[in-house]
Amino acid sequence: xxxxxxxxxxxxxxxxxxxxxxxxxxxxxxxxxxxxxxxxxxxxxxxxxxxxxxxxxxxxxxxxxxxxxxxxxxxxxxxxxxxxxxxxxxxxxxxxxxxxxxxxxxxxxxxxx
Amino acid sequence: xxxxxxxxxxxxxxxxxxxxxxxxxxxxxxxxxxxxxxxxxxxxxxxxxxxxxxxxxxxxxxxxxxxxxxxxxxxxxxxxxxxxxxxxxxxxxxxxxxxxxxxxxxxxxxx
Numbered sequence: 001x002x003x004x005x006x007x008x009x010x011x012x013x014x015x016x017x018x019x020x021x022x023x024x025x026x027x028x029x030x031x032x033x034x035x036x037x038x039x040x041x042x043x044x045x046x047x048x049x050x051x052x053x054x055x056x057x058x059x060x061x062x063x064x065x066x067x068x069x070x071x072x073x074x075x076x077x078x079x080x081x082x083x084x085x086x087x088x089x090x091x092x093x094x095x096x097x098x099x100x101x102x103x104x105x106x107x108x109x110x111x112x113x
Numbered sequence: 114x115x116x117x118x119x120x121x122x123x124x125x126x127x128x129x130x131x132x133x134x135x136x137x138x139x140x141x142x143x144x145x146x147x148x149x150x151x152x153x154x155x156x157x158x159x160x161x162x163x164x165x166x167x168x169x170x171x172x173x174x175x176x177x178x179x180x181x182x183x184x185x186x187x188x189x190x191x192x193x194x195x196x197x198x199x200x201x202x203x204x205x206x207x208x209x210x211x212x213x214x215x216x217x218x219x220x221x222x223x224x
Contacts, residue, residue, distance in 0.1 A: 033211075041216065043204075043214040058211070
């Protein structure tokens with residue numbers, strides 16, 4: 001299994017500001033995934049972060065709103081830009097092992113006021 | 114659309130009871146299915162992974178089954194304990210790496 005550390009674990013932010021979430025994995029991985037869990041909803045994939053190339057975004061998510069960095073094989077960041085109360089969610093980082101088993105970080109609980 | 118549904122949405126049982134959580138999916142062409150546990154305000158803990166060629170997987174008091182033809186999976190928890198109280202999520206992988214999640218079953222085991 002992979003050990004994934006996310007920072008911050010929670011934050012309360014003012015609308016219009018941006019928050020950058022960090023994800024660190026204890027082993028090198030080709031792909032890292034960012035999910036969003038809105039209150040009362042299921043998890044939804046935001047984007048796949050590949051080292052050395054642009055992130056791949058799912059339908060409904062755009063780079064201007066959720067810019068992603070992937071500087072090396074163990075680290076990624078997700079920024080939530082120009083936040084509104086609708087962005088209040090839990091954001092989770094995930095990796096997949098060679099058996100395609102997914103592992104998740106502890107999540108970042110974001111509240112936008 | 115590839116939808117994943119979990120029933121019931123919430124469940125309360127007394128300690129010691131055996132219980133079954135259900136997951137159904139609309140597209141049977143899955144690659145694998147994974148069950149997770151989520152504690153309040155926390156991330157997801159992987160419980161069991163079932164590949165499309167498998168019928169069941171077991172880990173301790175947990176047993177997960179998969180019936181692709183009917184689009185169903187069940188998670189069986191034996192001899193439930195208060196520490197089992199959490200939300201249980203079912204996630205289906207098709208082609209690619211994205212997981213399609215259900216909304217979860219919130220389980221409360223009372224002493």
